[in-house]
Structures are given as C-alpha cells and as structure tokens.
Amino acid sequence: MNLRRMRMTKTGKAILAVTLLAILASAIPVAAQSSYSLRMSNNSGYDIYQIRLSPVSDVTWHHDLLGPWRVFEDGTSFTITQISADRYDILFIDEDADVCKLHDVAIYSDLSWDLSRMWLLNCERLSER
Numbered sequence: 001m002n003l004r005r006m007r008m009t010k011t012g013k014a015i016l017a018v019t020l021l022a023i024l025a026s027a028i029p030v031a032a033q034s035s036y037s038l039r040m041s042n043n044s045g046y047d048i049y050q051i052r053l054s055p056v057s058d059v060t061w062h063h064d065l066l067g068p069w070r071v072f073e074d075g076t077s078f079t080i081t082q083i084s085a086d087r088y089d090i091l092f093i094d095e096d097a098d099v100c101k102l103h104d105v106a107i108y109s110d111l112s113w114d115l116s117r118m119w120l121l122n123c124e125r126l127s128e129r
Contacts (some may be wrong), residue, residue, distance in 0.1 A: 003091070004111075006124075010111065016087045019089070024049055029057070034056070034072075035081070035082045035083055035084055036080055036081045036083045036084075036085065036108070036109060036110050036111070037080060037081045037082075037083065037110050037111070038079065038083060038109055038110075038111045038112075038113065039077060039078075039079040039110075039111070039112045039113070040072075040074065040077065040078050040080075040112075040113045040114075040115055041077045041112075041115065042072050042073065042074050042076055042078070042080070043074070043075065043114055043115060043116050043117070044055050044074060044094070044116060044117045044120040045074055045117045046074060046094040046096070046098075046112075046116045046117075047071050047072065047073050047074055047080075047094065047095040048066070048072035048092055048093050048095075048115075049066070049072075049093050049095060049097075050064045050066060050091065050092070050093040051064065051065045051072065051078070051080070051090070051091070051092055052065065052067055052090070052091040053063055053065060053080060053083070053087075053088050053089075053090050053091075054088060054089050055085045055086050055087065055088055056086075056089055056103070056104055057090060058089075060099055061089075061091055063076060065080055066078070066120070074103065078115065083107050083114050085105060085107065085108045086108070087104050087106050087123070088104075088105050088107055089101065089102065089105070089107055090102040091102070092115075092120070092123070092126075094120065100120060100122045100123035100124050100127050101123070101127040102123065108112065115123045
C-alpha cells in the first residue's frame, strides 16, 4: 500500500507540475511587435506631394516622409515603415495644395489603405473645418 501511495503522489506531483507550468506559460506576456508599417495605394486621381506623420502628443508636424524630391503618384503605392505603436495625426497635401488631415489614427498593427478619389475629397472637405 505504501508503494501505491507513493506512485499516486508522484503522479499527482507530475500533474501539478504540468498544470503550474501551463499557468505560468500563459501568464508570460507575448512580446509586442516593436514597429509597424502603413502601406497606401494611391487611386485618388491626384498625386500626393507631402505625407507627414506625427504622434498626437506633438504640436508640430514631423518631416515630409516623401522627402523633397519624391511624389506619391496616382496609381502607385507607398509604404511607411518602422512606425512605433502609438496614435498619430497624418497629413496629406496633394498636387493642388489641398490638405487632408487625419486625427488620432491608432497604429498598433500593420495597415493597408486604399486612397480613393472619394476618400481624399471627403478628407479634404472635413479638414477645412
């Protein structure tokens, strides 16, 4: 009987150990991705001359992500990479110098946007307010 009791104790300990390991493993947070990307397809009928991305906590716009000589042409794609997880304001300026401002955009995963003519015109109209 002592031998049987020892086996149960060992089996019980093994089950307890496996259960504790499972609980501990589920409690370890998964490492968050350190940066994300925003892929945009420009199907608006307009060339975009500036794209600026600034955390909502900043009071000024960051530098133009296209740079001084690049244009985000209609019918092409552009990807912003290495974006830290945060909430952002995003500014677009098109070939007619019309401004589109998006406020408080959450970037916590890789995103893909299609910039259509209707989307851009609505954004410009709302940005005028």
